[in-house]
Amino acid sequence: MSKNKSVIDGGNHAALWHGRFKEGPDAEAVAFETSIHVDERMAFDDIRGSQAHVRMLGKQKIIPENEAQQIIDCLDSIKDDLENGKLNIDYTAEDIHSFIEGVLTDRLGDVGKKVHTGRSRNDQIALDERLYLKHSIPELKMRLKTLINTLADIASEHTESLMSGYTHMQRAQPVTLAHHLCAWAWMLVRDCGRLDDAIKRMDFSPLGAGALAGSGLPLDREMTAAELGFIAPTQNSLDSVSDRDFLLEITSALGLIQMHLSRFCEEIVIWSTEEFKFISLSERWSTGSSIMPQKKNPDFAELIRGRTGKVYGDLFALMTMMKGLPLSYDRDMQEDKEPVFDAYDTVYSCLGIFTRMIGSASWNIDRMEQSCIGGHANATDLADYLVKKGMPFRTAHGVSATAVRQCIEKGINLEDLSLEEYKKISELIDTDVYDCLPAKACVDARQTTGGPAAVTVQTQISVLKKFACM
Ligand code: ARG
Numbered sequence: 001m002s003k004n005k006s007v008i009d010g011g012n013h014a015a016l017w018h019g020r021f022k023e024g025p026d027a028e029a030v031a032f033e034t035s036i037h038v039d040e041r042m043a044f045d046d047i048r049g050s051q052a053h054v055r056m057l058g059k060q061k062i063i064p065e066n067e068a069q070q071i072i073d074c075l076d077s078i079k080d081d082l083e084n085g086k087l088n089i090d091y092t093a094e095d096i097h098s099f100i101e102g103v104l105t106d107r108l109g110d111v112g113k114k115v116h117t118g119r120s121r122n123d124q125i126a127l128d129e130r131l132y133l134k135h136s137i138p139e140l141k142m143r144l145k146t147l148i149n150t151l152a153d154i155a156s157e158h159t160e161s162l163m164s165g166y167t168h169m170q171r172a173q174p175v176t177l178a179h180h181l182c183a184w185a186w187m188l189v190r191d192c193g194r195l196d197d198a199i200k201r202m203d204f205s206p207l208g209a210g211a212l213a214g215s216g217l218p219l220d221r222e223m224t225a226a227e228l229g230f231i232a233p234t235q236n237s238l239d240s241v242s243d244r245d246f247l248l249e250i251t252s253a254l255g256l257i258q259m260h261l262s263r264f265c266e267e268i269v270i271w272s273t274e275e276f277k278f279i280s281l282s283e284r285w286s287t288g289s290s291i292m293p294q295k296k297n298p299d300f301a302e303l304i305r306g307r308t309g310k311v312y313g314d315l316f317a318l319m320t321m322m323k324g325l326p327l328s329y330d331r332d333m334q335e336d337k338e339p340v341f342d343a344y345d346t347v348y349s350c351l352g353i354f355t356r357m358i359g360s361a362s363w364n365i366d367r368m369e370q371s372c373i374g375g376h377a378n379a380t381d382l383a384d385y386l387v388k389k390g391m392p393f394r395t396a397h398g399v400s401a402t403a404v405r406q407c408i409e410k411g412i413n414l415e416d417l418s419l420e421e422y423k424k425i426s427e428l429i430d431t432d433v434y435d436c437l438p439a440k441a442c443v444d445a446r447q448t449t450g451g452p453a454a455v456t457v458q459t460q461i462s463v464l465k466k467f468a469c470m
Contacts, residue, residue, distance in 0.1 A: 008087050013102030015094050016121075030092060038337045039096040040089055043082055045131035046096050047075045049124060050115055052227040053207060056220050063114045071115055074108050075100075095334075096128075097121050118219050120211035122241040122329040127207045129337070131228065133250060134203070136344060137195050143351040144188050144257070149468035150359045151185040152461050154178075159454040159461075162439045163278070163368035164377050171375030174439040177368060179452035182460045187260045189467055194253040202246030205230040209240030212328040242328035244318070247340050251315045254343040261350050262308040265301035268358070272298045277367045282360040285353075300357050304350045311346050314339035372439035376404045378414055381442045382433070389428040399426045 015025070051072045058068025078100060081087035093099035098121075105112035155178035165175040205225035208215060214237040221233035234240040271278040281298055289295035317339040321332055379400045386396035402425050407414055415437040422429040435441060447453040450460070 008081065012090060013093060013098065013106075016098050016101065016116075030094075033094065033331075034092070035095045035334050035337065036089065036091055036093050036099060038341065039125075039128070040099075041341065042128040042132045043089075043096050043100065044079060045128045045135075046100055046124070047079050049127045049131060049207060049228065050100070051075050052224045053119055054115055055227065056223045057114070057117055059223065060218050060220055062117060062217050062219070067111045067114060070108060070111050071104065074104055074112065077107075078103055095121070095125075097124050118208065118210065118215040118217040120209075120241070122211050123206045123209040125334075126209070126241055126243070127205060127228075129340075130202055130206070130230075130246065133246070133340075134199065134229070137199055137250065140344065140348050140351070141192050141195055143348060143355070144192050145468040145470075147351060147355045147358075148185045148188050148464055150355050151181045151188075152464040152468065154358070154363075155181045155185075155457065155464075156461050158363065158365070159457050160440075161363070161365045161368060162372050162443060164371040164375060165452075171371065171377045173380055174372045174377050174442045175452040176443060176454070176457065177363060177365070178454075178457045178461070182457060182464060184260070184264050185464050186460075188257070189464070191253065191257045191260065192467075194256065195250070198246060198249035198253055201249065203231045204234045205232070206234045206240035206243075209234060209237040212238050212241050238328040242325070242330075242333075244322055244333060244336050247336055248315070248318055248322070251311075251318055251340055251343045254347045255311050255315045257347050258304075258308045258311040258343075258350065261347075261354055262305045264354070264358075265298075265305040268301040268361075269298050269305070272301075277364055278371075280362045280364060281357060282362070285357040285360055300353055304354055307346050307350060311343045314343040314346075369439070373413065376407060376414060378437050378439065378442050379404050381436050381445065382414055384445075385433055385436045386426065386428055391426070391428060 018024070054063070054068045054071045054075075057063045058065040078087065082089075087103065090099055090102075093102060101112070101115055104115055158177035158181070161177040162174055163177050163180065164171040165173050165180070205221065205228055207224045207228070208219045208221035225231075225233040234243075268279060268281070270276055272281055281296075281301075283296070285300050286296045287299040289297065318336060321335050325332055382403060383393065383396040383400040386399055387393050391399070403414055403417060403422070406421065406425070407417065410416075415434060419429070419431060419433075422433060436445065443452050443454075445453070447456055449456065
């Protein structure tokens with residue numbers, strides 16, 4: 001790659017710990033142990049953490065205040081240079097912390113060497129990860145909320161669009177498309193809550209925990225925690241550098257989001273078959289076949305479903321990496337970032353793709369309505385009708401089942417049985433039975449909180465929309 005002349009090469013600093021060693025490390029060993037390709041994405045968080053640390057060192061008179069200011073300003077210039085592409089990352093550096101400290105020292109000499117006073121990379125990395133997630137998770141939550149809003153918008157157009165609800169993939173009871181889509185949206189609401197919970201629990205600053213045992217210098221950990229927007233500093237220095245629960249909680253929440261998307265995608269794949277034909281994905285979000293000219297395939301839904309394995313794998317990689325680690329920091333923990341970032345990136349991109357795919361799909365309302373006919377999905381409503389006339393439910397269930405059996409034998413639907421035939425099944429049945437049998441009547445009657453009737457679904461939609469705009 002040709003380099004712009006004004007670009008400063010940030011390169012080739014000795015490892016921060018080289019002083020104890022007579023020999024330099026083997027080149028292959030350096031390549032093996034570096035994490036900079038993965039942790040470079042936390043560069044600005046690292047800088048922010050260092051600035052808070054140094055400001056505190058100055059205020060506590062651990063280093064002169066004017067030098068603290070020089071370091072803060074220089075870190076600002078490093079940030080600018082990285083942002084503007086004027087400074088190249090040196091990929092032979094051990095990690096992003098080493099790289100930034102190296103550049104700082106190149107620029108400030110001895111003053112730069114004071115940045116790491118009272119700090120270790122062990123508390124530094126634990127801090128950077130938290131800072132990174134504190135601003136990245138809200139971005140992912142925005143995508144969740146956009147999807148919730150998209151589903152609520154589609155739902156608001158379909159509160160009267162009848163379709164069969166399914167259990168065991170068998171026609172069960174009539175619902176509406178709106179009700180069905182809201183069900184997916186509620187899962188995503190809980191997903192937001194899980195991310196919030198995880199963030200709340202990790203919202204404590206490990207900075208100042210040092211390598212594992214705090215510091216003999218008069219650090220003000222409350223000050224750095226407050227400046228960086230944490231609730232408080234963590235309460236045990238060993239726990240501060242060895243805890244990765246927050247990564248596991250977040251990756252597990254990401255796994256659940258991906259699982260929800262995957263289930264939804266499975267349904268979309270089924271719904272776009274010729275057999276179902278409930279949904280037609282837009283051509284922009286479909287693919288064709290290299291041999292079969294007629295094909296229009298739901299590849300995006302399949303790819304999202306397929307990427308779920310990767311996200312689960314990330315969670316398992318983390319859990320397994322952590323399971324045998326004694327207190328406190330162990331280098332194994334450097335391997336924590338790749339799975340978390342991979343899970344984040346995967347879920348983030350899948351949410352974006354899924355939202356555009358579903359938002360541009362068209363819904364085959366006639367096909368959906370047809371699914372309410374022919375499967376005797378109103379049999380429970382016939383039983384409820386008899387319950388309203390005073391019959392015990394278990395008896396009513398039997399009566400309705402008798403009616404269904406006769407319909408199956410005759411190849412007709414419950415609404416086609418004559419009153420005479422009904423009377424033979426139960427004296428309690430009257431002409432008003434025909435009012436409660438159409439799918440629309442079944443849905444309209446189900447007005448219990450959370451039920452599929454248009455009025456109650458309207459309530460769901462407004463709660464969902466309010467949540468999405470919060
Ligand atoms: N790069 C390391 C990590 O990501 C942080 C540095 C701690 N290294 C160490 N040798 N104590 O976990």
